[in-house]
Amino acid sequence: MSRARTARMRRIPLNAAAVLTVLVCLFPVYWMISTAFKPSRDIQSTHPRLVPHTWTLDHFRTAVQADGFGLFWRNSVLVTVSSILLALIVALASAYAVARLRWKGRRQFMLMVFIAQMAPWESLIIPIYIISRDTDMLDRLPTLTLVYFMVTLPFSVIVLRGFIGTIPPELEEAAQVDGCTRTGAFRKVALPLLAPGLMATSLFGFITAWNEFAYANFLIIKHQDSRTLPVWLSSFQNTFGTDWGATMAASTLFALPALVVFLLLQRHVTSGFAAGAVKG
């Protein structure tokens, strides 16, 4: 009895720390969403309330009815999905070559990937702007797709290589003995085991592409219809001045897909990282 109690007492600081962590993580997210539902007079009050006592959808209406909202959503989804797919396919091929095959220059290739991982993307805006202009790719979504593909590629190769390394090659060899081709063995045996790794990589690609601001801001200039959501959001604040309710509603609508995707995939993210870390 008393032993159980001291054990429980000992857990108090631990649980307090856990509660604090949860609060610190969630408060900004909560504050964004709750502000978006508050009527303007409650937002611009010197006594902000933790829980809105009247709810309104006005700010969401303002945000959705703003110019080009649907279009920018479509642009963001298009760019994000295509860059993720491209990065997955290309990275999977490289990761397989590095983890499974012996060839000259393998180490140098990985070194190159690690160097590319720390590529100074913010420093390359001007040359990429000039190159896109000269090849008539300025103001076009495929340009953004290619850039985001390249930003996510090195990380994807590193993670997938780690995952492929954790799958015993004997599994594939057994399938090959049973009459599968090398590609067939990989598809039927290794690919399902790679699911968490693919999930983790596409999540990383999703964050990168969905979030990216600098390139979307500086490469899409004349053709405003090709803008993406982050740029729209940052300009939103200028358009609506001090309308914090509408700004927070717009932020919520922009953040929501990311929050939902992450929550749904949470288990896979953490278990994916765990598996990758074993022999990472």
Place this chain on the structure above:
Amino acid sequence: MSVIRERTAPPSPLRRAAPGTSGPPPRPRSGEPRGVWPYALIAPAVGGMLYLLLYPLLRAVLISLQDFRLRQLITGDAEFVGLRNYRTLLSDPRFWEVVRRTFLFMAVNVVLIMVIATLVALMTERLGRFGRTMVLSSLVLAWAMPVIAATTVFQWLFHSEFGIVNHLLTGAGFSSFDRYPWFAHGTAAFAILVLLVVWQSVPFAAVTVYSALTTVPAELYESARLDGASAARIFRSVTLPVLRPIFLLVFSLEVIWTFKAFVQIWVMTRGGPGDATTILPVYAVQTALAGQRYDLGSAASMVTVVLMSGVLVLYFRQMLRQEDEIR
């Protein structure tokens, strides 16, 4: 640099073989397939890196050696001026101030991120099932918050008039925070940006370190405990060695990410007030776009690249040693 150039030479003739994968059929079962296959598999990645990374980088180097302003951007006939831009840059005390601030920003952020993330990871591991799910879910939610959205929200949290932070601080008795204009004071704006970056970065680091912790075999802990080792000793002798590779990975990624923190600063303060939150990437973009000195901006970017490589040499050496251990 020399490494990249060495590597990029051989695969280029193989790039043609890549898309259709029409190379020679693989020789199944006879051990490792040799020949063109591995190179065909990496060809798209190498091609991407050459065209989308190395080529722009070389262009940036060229621009930094030219007299390149708005007129040259339009006409395209820039003139080489040797190292003049670098001389201009390196003799500017303001630039050195920015370099110093960049390192300060990076160091403060990375130390805070690593310490907090490790503590959170250790805590999460000790929690019960319910607590662990709660903590992991909220970490993931904070992590999922898009940078622009988080930046906007932090601006709102620290709003001088209607911000909740000022309200809470005033309510707690710090009346000097009544309508305190956070973004008008250099140190305060800097602190908010650190807070924002740490808030955004801890989740990834904590989840990764936690994942690594779960892979430590329980028997190792048990035998250490049987041997009478203290908690600190167990952490140093059992946990740390297992975590070392993941630690290094997270550490280096955080160094890179905080060194390149641009969007948060650009959207929140544009480097202000004055120069208080201007770090190298912001300085480069300011110089290039606001001042239309593309040459000076590129030179600043190249200096950034060199400085960052210096920071990461240690990491690469470690990484290569590990590669050797695995093979």
